[in-house]
Amino acid sequence: MRETLCRMIMDFVQEEPGNRFPEGGAPYFTEPLIGFAAADDPLFAQYQTVIGPFHLTPSELAQREDPPWRPATVICWALPISGETRRSNRSETTYPSRAWALTRQHGEAFNAALRRQVVQFLVDAGYRAFAPQLHPAWREYPDTPVGIACSWSERHAAYAAGLGTFSLNDALITPRGIAHRLGSVVTDLAIEPSPRPWSDHRSNCLWYREGSCGACIGRCPVGALSKEGHDKAICRGYVYGAVPEAVGERYGVSSTGCGLCQTRVPCEERIPVGKKTPSP
Template identity: 40%
Template sequence: MDIQTISQAMTRFLNETPLNAAADIGLAKIYDRPLVGVASAQDALFHELKEEHVVGSDHLTPAEWLSTAKSVISYFLPFAKEVREANRQGDLPAREWLYARIEGEMVNNALRQFLVRFFEQSDFQAVSPGLEPRFTVVNGKSNWSERHIAYIAGLGTFSLNRSLITPAGAAGRLGSVIVSLELAPTPRRYQTYDEYCTKCGGCIKRCPPQAIDDSGKNNAVCARYLDGTKARFKPRYGCGKCQTGVPCEQGVPQPSFKISGN
């Protein structure tokens, strides 16, 4: 088994599952083709995530989730064009984005479950931390950060707004599975954690609660705004304005790109 086989199986799942749509609002597809990367479970960067200035001491290594861990498969699910285009408009989150954020995470969880079964059927052990009872989020920090996992797996680097910029952009969702199968790691084609971000300031201008500045994102301000959207659009919530209508929405921006006025 190789990464191409795994990627093809994931793509088939997304194409075939009725979950990857929101028919009641006429949204034919939530996610496009996934972007998939692999990290060795022994990569030293997993231990660096325990440092307080990175994620924190509560962050678990692959072996702490699965004792037989050999590889970590990370993936990025890019939001479909219709979702992204809708959210470029207006000051409030688009209805399509709200569905993609909530129903889209249901798709993501179903994909996690599919992958665990997929590997177990081939006699490998597998676990998806995002589905596990041990998975926790405290004060905005989780014990398994999908963004940091994706960075280690070669999928992309961080932006000013703390999204992950991948070759398929930043507008989407992340997931991962730890397996006892040994796979060739995906090369990290970057040297620094924020190499793909041009610091253009686009996300600063797009942020409704002004939670982003040249030093990064204020998570508390962002969280309060999201709480407000939950009250307004219950049972859904979200924003995503900083991930749409910006140069990194659907790809890695050109290094020379700058937003006027910055």
């Protein structure tokens, strides 16, 4: 069932028209990375301390289903943003490229369609499933000790599923880099968890691994990044306020993203090589 599920996800990303730019037909995303975490992995309980008590575990979400049920697995994926789109964003210094903005809006709509597709695939196979990002219990909390946060973090789920580790700018560095969109689905189908082959939760980031790099700091046009980390409030105000106000109408989208700190950096498309090699 694991192989069948992975193939379905791969085929959907490759063949679904929603993963295509309206002109030219080039894909928003290339071949996905897929990982699995046990729904009862202690990490999900730890996230209620790391992120906040409002962050719901897979079991808490499943208990809000009608009727409640016991989850077994969290299926996670990373959708790497295409090379052409990443290249278009490298030369930008203030606002994202049009291709990046279209990927943020229409590509994320495709990601939501993928979430629904995975849920339907599992339900049709006789299992129970839901996508936390689309769950009625999903909430955003604008003022928490860690800044703006949500009741489910796709990044933290992906870390639990072995897809990557965190970076100075709070994103996830996967074997295919930091420029991607993430998704997840919770199910009662039992699938063996993926290994987490990292020495710690930040080992793929050169800054945390050896105190070098910090390229993302210089890429941020509003100073939301520093050696101390990521100022979510400044970042969000720019990404959801100033940027769409400046280029949203011209690009024909309401959500633009930014992505400057995810392009023209050593971790854009790979785990960066430094003086110290991450484990493994």
